Amino acid sequence: xxxxxxxxxSWTRWLVLIFxxxxxxxxxxxxxxxxPWVKADNSIGASFVGSMHLQLLLGLILYVTGPLGMKxxxxxxxxxxxxxxxxxxxxxxxxxxxxxxCAQVGRTLSKKASDPVLKHKKAFTWFLIALLLVLVMIPWGxxxxxxxxxxx
Numbered sequence: 001x002x003x004x005x006x007x008x009x010s011w012t013r014w015l016v017l018i019f020x021x022x023x024x025x026x027x028x029x030x031x032x033x034x035x036p037w038v039k040a041d042n043s044i045g046a047s048f049v050g051s052m053h054l055q056l057l058l059g060l061i062l063y064v065t066g067p068l069g070m071k072x073x074x075x076x077x078x079x080x081x082x083x084x085x086x087x088x089x090x091x092x093x094x095x096x097x098x099x100x101x102c103a104q105v106g107r108t109l110s111k112k113a114s115d116p117v118l119k120h121k122k123a124f125t126w127f128l129i130a131l132l133l134v135l136v137m138i139p140w141g142x143x144x145x146x147x148x149x150x151x152x
Contacts, residue, residue: 002065009058013138016055019048020103020131027110027127030120037116045123049107052100052130063093087139095137103130 023044030041063069068088072079079085106126113119 002062005058005061006066009055009062012051012055012058013134015051016048016134017131019044019051020127020134023048023127024124024131027120027124031117031124034117035120037110037119041120041123042111045107045110045127048127048130049103052103052134056096056100059093059096069093092137092139095133099130099133099137102126102133106130 026041026044029035030037068085070089072085072089079089103126106123106129109126110119110123113122
């Protein structure tokens with residue numbers, strides 16, 4: 001089961017990135033162009049946040065069942081002295097949780113705002129913060145060949 005969830009988690013990140021970029025560009029264009037908030041803006045925001053929630057669920061399953069999450073603490077505090085172990089056991093989890101929270105805040109605030117331009121501005125600001133956190137916390141295979149960009 002672990003390998004299947006890891007594969008899904010690896011591929012779902014691309015959905016998060018694609019939906020996040022589209023949501024940010026739509027929100028920025030709406031904010032700067034003073035466009036009305038349309039159904040497509042709402043849909044792409046929902047897709048971004050939904051993909052973030054799916055990614056969080058898959059990540060939590062990996063954290064609980066895999067060797068790099070909770071099981072890393074079985075060795076005591078030694079995991080905190082190892083940069084790689086600490087990244088997986090603490091930093092990746094906390095960073096991604098913050099990203100999901102920011103994306104959800106952006107969606108909620110943009111839905112509650114009464115002015116369409118303000119809706120776009122709030123969505124842009126919070127979605128950008130969320131996506132930047134995601135980009136920082138993804139273990140890109142570019143720097144570590146042992147972590148592939150696409151798992152098969």
